[in-house]
Amino acid sequence: MxxxxxxxxxxxxxxxxxxxxxxxxxxxxxxxxxxxxxxxxxxxxxxxxxxxxxxxxxxxxxxxxxxxxxxxxxxxxxxxxxxxxxxxxxxxxxxxxxxxxxxxxxxxxxxxxxxxxxxxxxxxxxxxxxxxxxxxxxMGTFKFAKLNPMDRGWTGAKMPGRSIGPPDPIGEDKFDGFDTRVLELKTVFNMKGNFGRKRRLSVFVVTGNSNGLAGFATGKGLESKIALRKAKNRAGQKLMHIKIFRNHTVYHDFFTRFGSTKIYVSQRPPGHGLICHRAIKTICNVVGIKDLYAKVEGSTNLQHVVKAFFLGLLKQKTHQEIAEEKQLHLVELAKETSDFPTVLASPSKCREPKDVSNDEILNFTQYALNGKVVYRKRREAPFFTKLKSWEMYLKKQEKLRGQQQVRINMLAEYGELRSFLTEKYPECRPAKKPPKESQEES
Structure with a gap:
């Protein structure tokens, strides 16, 4: 040895x-x-x-x-x-x-x-x-760089959902205020006759300035950095203008589809937030929409969801355009204003009531959905409605039922308190109080 x-x-x-x-x-x-x-x-x-x-x-x-x-x-x-x-x-x-x-x-x-x-x-x-x-x-150990919790994507440290900054400037044109978000990063293969399987990375991104300008694109490359840069710059060259109502939501409810992907989008009041698919939520943040509800049905292919949502955003009409199409005043009735009418848009030439046919769609939501009606499941009655005490409560409240609400609805619709006998007996109209100026003179 x-x-x-x-x-x-x-x-x-x-x-x-x-x-x-x-x-x-x-x-x-x-x-x-x-x-x-x-x-x-x-x-x-x-x-x-x-x-x-x-x-x-x-x-x-x-x-x-x-x-x-x-x-x-x-x-x-x-x-x-x-x-x-x-x-x-x-x-x-x-x-x-x-x-x-x-x-x-x-x-x-x-x-x-x-x-x-x-x-x-x-x-x-x-x-x-x-x-x-x-x-x-x-040696032999790899540690991911620690990310700020606000910079993380949809799932931890993976790329989808993360920000990669604004697109690169083109000459003197700079993309100030823009932000680009990754929606999809995947490995794709293409079979070649001489090289065999050719591997590349495919990146799908969306960019916008949070003020109505947005665009999306796909980029491919052998490395992730190359693919990200390609997709980001292509998205900056394909910007679209999106209409935003009162700087927080869409102008009206709409239905859109791409392939077998269907999306029902509903307008929501301020403070409601974004209740929708995570890709749609990322797009809304980039576009500048703050309040929205969207329901996705059918295929959830991410690229189909994005394309369908952008198609719906581009097809939506402003209130003035709808008023000009219908040649009628567009009026909003909201609970916040006690159902008193608020005129949103008026046409240049308005039709008279005799020109409006009986079968014409006058509901704003139904007209925006092209005559479609969203099916909503009927809610079951609460358990206490089957109790005998509930019947006793209803009998006691019968004489007070709906008085205040009926008065408000009449004032909102007719401008006065009236019934079906008001035209026959005009003397039964309630007396109006004289204005304060006339009271002071008397």
């Missing part, structure tokens, strides 16, 4: 340029040879002592599985999970060992300028072993 080790050390000495530092067989081999010799030395000594020195690491890990003997007989232990395999040689670099020695061709160049580098032993460094352990521990 000693002669075998001596032959190995002699062969290593022949490779060195300077033969001043000779290794004797009686001295310890470790502080004088590179780490490659240390590994050989340890394997030779260990091979005579135990089983683990006889086989390489791949052969040792090959038989280690988490399958029982019964499963092994049924062929469940054919392969070993790569997650369970540990690299036993991690951090073992040839020429870098505990001994601080300059090895030409391993830890130092062979020629430095015009001179040959000689093998030499450097002064001892007490912190060398600690540095080697630290270097070994840092």
């Amino acid at each position: 000693a002669t075998h080790i001596l032959n190995i050390t002699k062969s290593l000495q022949k490779l060195t340029i300077n033969s001043r530092y000779k290794i004797k067989s009686t001295e310890c081999v470790k502080p004088c040879v590179p780490q490659a010799c240390e590994v050989i030395f340890n394997n030779v000594i260990r091979s005579s002592a135990n089983f683990f020195g006889k086989l390489p690491a791949n052969a040792l890990w090959k038989g280690i599985t988490s399958v029982s003997n019964a499963g092994r007989k049924r062929g469940r232990a054919k392969t070993v999970s790569k997650k369970n395999i540990k690299d036993l040689n991690r951090g073992q670099i040839i020429g870098v060992g505990k001994a601080n020695i300059v090895w030409p061709g391993l830890s130092a160049p062979i020629i430095r300028g015009k001179e040959l580098v000689e093998q030499q032993k450097l002064p001892e460094d007490p912190d060398r072993e600690k540095k080697l352990v630290q270097l070994r521990d840092t």
Whole structure:
């Protein structure tokens, strides 16, 4: 055994340029040879002592599985999970060992300028072993960069949902105030006749300035950075103007579809928020819409959802355009104003009541949906309506039922309190109080 080790050390000495530092067989081999010799030395000594020195690491890990003997007989232990395999040689670099020695061709160049580098032993460094352990521990591990919680995407540190900044400027035109969000990042393959399977990354993004300008595009590249830059710049070249009602929501409810994807979008009051698909929510944030409700039916293919939603946004009409089409006043009745009418738009020429046919659609929501009606499931009656105490309560409230609401509805619709006998008996109209000015003069 000693002669075998001596032959190995002699062969290593022949490779060195300077033969001043000779290794004797009686001295310890470790502080004088590179780490490659240390590994050989340890394997030779260990091979005579135990089983683990006889086989390489791949052969040792090959038989280690988490399958029982019964499963092994049924062929469940054919392969070993790569997650369970540990690299036993991690951090073992040839020429870098505990001994601080300059090895030409391993830890130092062979020629430095015009001179040959000689093998030499450097002064001892007490912190060398600690540095080697630290270097070994840092090798082979990859840590994702920590992100601010506000910069994260839809699912943790993955790209979809994350911001990649505004598009690159084109000449003197800069995209100030724009923000680009990634909607989809996936790997695609294209089969070529001479190259075989060609792998690329496909990125789908949307960009906007949160003030009605937005665009979307797809970019492909061999690397993620190239694909992201392509998609971002293409989206900046395909901007569309989106109409926003009162700077917070859409002008009206609408139905849109692309392929087998159907989307029902509803207008919502301020403070409601965005209750919709996460891709639609990202688009609304980029466009500048703050309050919206959207229901997606059918296919949830992300690109189809985005295209369908943009089609609906582009097809929506302003209140003035609808008033000109119908040649009628567009009036809003809201609970916040106690159902008193608020004129949103008036046409340049208004039709008279005799010109309006009986079967014409006058409901604003139904007209905006092209005559369609959204089906809503009827709510079940509360449990207490079946109790006898509820019947007693209704009998007591019968004489007060709906008086105030009826008065408000009449004032909103007719401008006065009236019934079907008002025209026949005009003297039954309630007396109007004189204005304050007339009272003061009297």
